[in-house]
Amino acid sequence: MIEKGKIGVRQFTVLVLMYTLGTAVIILPSLTASYAHANAWITMVIAMLIGIGIVFMLNCVISIDWKKNLFELSEHILGKWVGKAVSVLFLTYILLLTATNLRQIGEFITTQVTVETPIQFVMFIFMMTSLIGVRLGLEVIGRTSEIFFPYAFTSLILLLILVAPEADFRNVQPVLQEDIGGTFLAVIPTLTTPYLELFIFLAIFPYVHRFKPAKKAFYIGVIIGSVILTLITLMCLAVLGPDFTARQIFPSYILGKKISLANFLERIEILVAIAWFFTIFFKITLNFYVLNLGMSHFFNLKSTKTLSTPLAFIIIIMGIILFTDIIYYNEFVAYYAPYYSATIGILLPMLLLLVGFIRKKKKKSKVG
Amino acid sequence: MKKKFRDMFGKKQQKPVQTNNIPSNLSSPLVTNLDENVKTVKSKLGNSSDLVTRSIKIGKNQPVRAVILYMDGLADKKFIQDFITETLMLDIRITDLGEGQTISQKQSEAIETKQTQSQGSETKNQDETPSNADQAKKEQTKSDQNSQNNTYQAIQPASSNTSNQKKKTRKPIKLKQLKHKKSSNKQQSSESSESTIGSKQSNQAESGTNEKNQTSKQLSIEQSSSQSSPSTQSNQANQANQQAKQGDFFTILKERSLTGSEVDECHDYFTLFQFLLAGDTIILIDGYAKGFTIGSKGFEKRGVEESSSTTVIRGPKDGFSETLRTNTSLIRRRLKDPSLWIENMVIGEKTHTDIAVCYMKGIVNDDVVQEVKKRLKDIEIDAILESGYIEELIQDKTYTPFPTINNSERPDAVCAGLLEGRVAIMVDGTPFVLLVPSLFVDFFQSSEDYYQRSDIGSALRLLRFVCFFLALLTPSAYIALTTFHQEMIPTQLLISLAAQREGVPFPAYVEALMMEITFEILREAGTRMPRAVGNAISIVGALVLGQAAVEAGIVSSAMVIVVSLTAISSFVFPSFNISISVRLLRFIFMTLAAMFGLVGIILGLLVMVMHMASLRSFGIPYLSPMGPFIPGDQKDSLIRLPLWRLRTRPKLISQKDMEREDTEPAKPKQK
Amino acid sequence: MVNQLMQKKIKSICVIIILTVLLSGCWDARELSDIAIATALGVDKEGDQILVSAQILNPGEIAGNTISTRTAVSTYQAKGSTFFEAIRKLTTIAPRRIYLAHLRMIILGEEFARGGVADVLDFISRDHEMRTDFNFAIARENTAENVVQVLTPLEKIPANKIFGNLQAAEESWAGVSAVKLDELIASMTSKGKEASVTGLWVIGDPEFGTQLENVEASLSPTEIKTDFIGVFKNDRFVDWLNEEQSKTLNRIKNKVKNTISWVPCDDGGKVAIEVFKTHANVSGSMKKGIPKINVDVKSEANVGDVACALNLTKPKELRKLESKFEKSIEEEMKTSIKKIQEMGTDVFGFGEVIHRASPKEWKKVKGQWNEIFANELEVKVNVKIKIRRTGTINQSFLKEIEEKRKQGE
């Protein structure tokens, strides 16, 4: 095995949770609200249920042989050449995904926090931090996520609690009376962001200390993450109103602006944004790590760190050239990304599962 | 360039060759001739003035000549007087030495016969001052023939000359010796006429005992033979004979008359010097190629005083001192358990520093002990002057701002560490005891946390963690907020900040940097300067730099508050190491804040935590029990739960004998 | 060995180079002494162009140690064809960059508001420096620039004065309403609701208000007063509500925290109560195309001010008083609602109530809601008042005084 470090089940849960929240927390409320309007939170709930199904499927895939990571698994199940080809598909997707995530955080920072800083620069320093993380290895990423998790989690919960007095639930009424089609259709783009990307955890599974609790942890992380996502969407709708939410590019940041406790605890939206930095940072780092892992499997390299530096630079440039502007990006995320993600995040794992299942049966019948 | 580097490395490789010479030279065994032994010892010490040689006679009828050697200042004079000199010179006369005496008689007779041949020249030698160059040459040739210890002999003539030459020859290096042979001979011949007078004078002062020897020799002719230097014939012939009897004489002396408790024998100069220079007393007896070492360490030392670096309000006030034994005793006094094991080591080719590795057998993780010992053994250095040397040589990672080894001046803290399964490394000559493995949280724990009630202890501990972030981030947060995120500052505060900054000519970063550096200078000056002028610094710091700078409009008053807050916060930590790291990192964070505002600070924090997470202290992840999160160990990390809740020892540090106690919380009896 | 040492040297050099490169990377840094903190913006129309008046703080004057004769705020003005352009043009006059994150008030000139405010709102919600915690107000019968320029006593920052004023008046008077950005946009875009914004009056000579003498007098000749509520139709200002109408509006919107109302006694004189804990429950229904709205107002009150002979020792008397108030408030609300209905703008958000109650029927009427609101909507008002306490005394001493006076006569 290339990776020698091991992470604990708790760390795995935290990583899954952070990954689920990741970029979703800043883009999803707006995306769902623009189609589902007041019912956006219902869309989130539906997406969560489907997401749990996806997690179940992924757990089945990894159960074929949990000591092998995604790339080893695909070569093991599909044979060397087909497996490699599938690995390439996975790797391209992860490369684009990492670049997109990097672009998202860059876009977020340059529209809300530091407006005059060039986005390349923001992406550069973010990627460098990520690079350091990947260089230090999975163990360190796991531990660091554990350290920052309490901050990220409590600040999100605090956000939900502190804006609660401002919430007006008449904004989300009438429940499921209008835009029903939109509510259900919006599930498609909603699924993309956290749920169809979850397959990358198939590459992390073998490095978790114990397997069975890890499977459970996968569920727990995704469920907690989606519940928080749903609650934040609901709060955005209730506090800002569906139209306002849909109109904002980063509504959950605006939600942070609404915090006001006793005329003292205000203007702290950046502290909330920092919680998202952390989740997005771990998402990028994890994606980048898996990318490195997959690359070194693909080329049979000795170390995951070998390609990290060139890949980091490729990702930065990719992040810049992938989308010309934010409208283009929004269009892609809403209308095209779901199907691409579904191909990689559902179809390919399904393929692995099916072929693996058939092979197992064959083996059994042969033995029998 | 390249050549230069190579030269550097080349030199480095040569070094051990040079140093290797000394021990090989020192390891030569003692000889039977007392005077020669004494002479060698003296010459090797370069006739250092703190070496005291007292020659005495033991025995009633046929006294044996002996010399007591000790280092003045290192050894306990009273002890030597009462228990060595007195017993040997007075008490032994009334003791029946019995067998031993007869043996010594026999032996000395045997020696006498052989000795007569060379007596002519040897008697002159008793003056310890070769009066002319010819004699020195003679001896040299003799010694050249003597294969047993040529180096020692080679030194002898030189050392017995002027002090100038002694210096040269004190480094007993073979190569040098050969080179200098000719020149030294020349010098000898040229100086011979003068030296007779000079050396005589000096010797009279130096060894009054020798004169006594001479008179005593006349009284007992038989004994005189044993004073003579060894000749080839006598040595060879007597070797077996002597050794058979010596042992007995030695045991009698050891068992009956040497009342010191630490009595050992030494056979070569190496061990002799080791004991001698550690403050022990050496007794060399004429006719034996070995000597006694008697533990008489009694050098001046600081008493057990209150530790100055870590103070507590409640808790024991004793602190470690510079003496290793005192320190071990302080620990032993607290942990009266046989499982407290103390292993000694000597590190430092020049300092021969005693190092004690302490641990609780059965609690400690044996792998850690093995690792500690291995790392200690791998140290090859000439000097260990403080435990900081050891710390730097055995720590896991050099280039990190964070300390991975804790130190303490407090025995109670060290005992607590031992009981948690840590290994303590004590170094002679410093009151700072190292504790490994040490985790990040350990640097925030004061022993007083456990002496105060748990809720208060917890609150104080939390306060320290808060202070860590305050000390680390206050200036950078100030910079970030005032130059990047003004929207985060409440309007009223922003207005007053802006009002203060009107007219300040520097950007906030430069302002902060200036003030922080000024403060660091103040602090450094405060620690380095003599105590007496301490007040002056505080006046200068507070008034001149603080108030005046604000009034002059060079810095804003908010910045002074920020810097003071930072400064106060950095004094909170019970351990000094972490406060140094914070001081250092603060500047990095300030720079990051000036570049990217809060985003920079956050990324900096991420990198810092990732770096910390990658650290290990003797195999234990540095950030545990937070990352990896160990629920069971949370009871004593950020907060301290009541003692009855601290049932188990920290998980990763000790993995054996986890149970600590089983006390139930005290509850009033219900009627 | 040599290589490693070389590499270390190279590494350290590189770190230094990278650091210096990065140090230049403070694009967004702006020192506190480089920004001009704007606390209020006034928006007016001048021909085709938009005139922006920004109230800029002078921090040294507000928080500094030395007192000078300069004003605490100064106003800068710039014109532009769009709001954004005008704001950017401010920098041509202002010595520093205008910083908008600490904005307290945006004041719209009445003229300007009548012409529609949508484009201004768009910029405000688009700009990253803008927050959402400032209030909107309309300069009543005046231009915003005049309001922005008035200096106020006690509170050195006029915008803060207005902001605080609004907050206080909303809490204990109920005739005004502090409207924030998201609420304003939400009610402007909603099909079943119209926006309403508080008015600002300049009492006295606006010209004199700009001078420092204005704040030097004990009773400032020129003052800013917040009163009345302006109603919008879409993004255009339509009309002013009077005091009762404003109160009614706030009652229905559940914005009343504390207010007073009075009724005449039977034997002349007045009695006033302090109303607190008002809760209005608005329910609606749509049957056969006819929308119906029920407003249930429940209030608790204390007797605040008795200026007539009233026997407050008897519970019966208190109940009588309650029903008297209920009737009076009900009447007041009904007439107010009628008047507002006549204006044809649904500032109450009754449309949304209907929407929530019967979404399917709503779809049919959504298009012409304002007409339906004006003509067909039936509004029932039901007020319940519970008087809890009579203050620190029970019986008024007015009776005794009255008797004494009579004796004297």
Add this chain to the structure above:
Amino acid sequence: MFKVIVVVLIAVVVFLLDFATVKKSKSKKDKKVYIAFFILALSIVVLHVMEVNIPTPIEGIKQIYQPVAEPIRKSLEKYL
């Protein structure tokens, strides 16, 4: 052009720093793949700096999924 030179210079420095870690693995393959990727990354960066329009892979993905995406897009846009 100046920008390109700066980028290449930085790349050389990064290479010198980074290649040491690759060297440690003592695998020829690692080195080869590393160098290949490094050149790839460098060329992309240089192209970007020279403001050459690099076609985005997103267009390709859009083309591939056009038949699936378009009808759903239309029905989604109804709800905007």
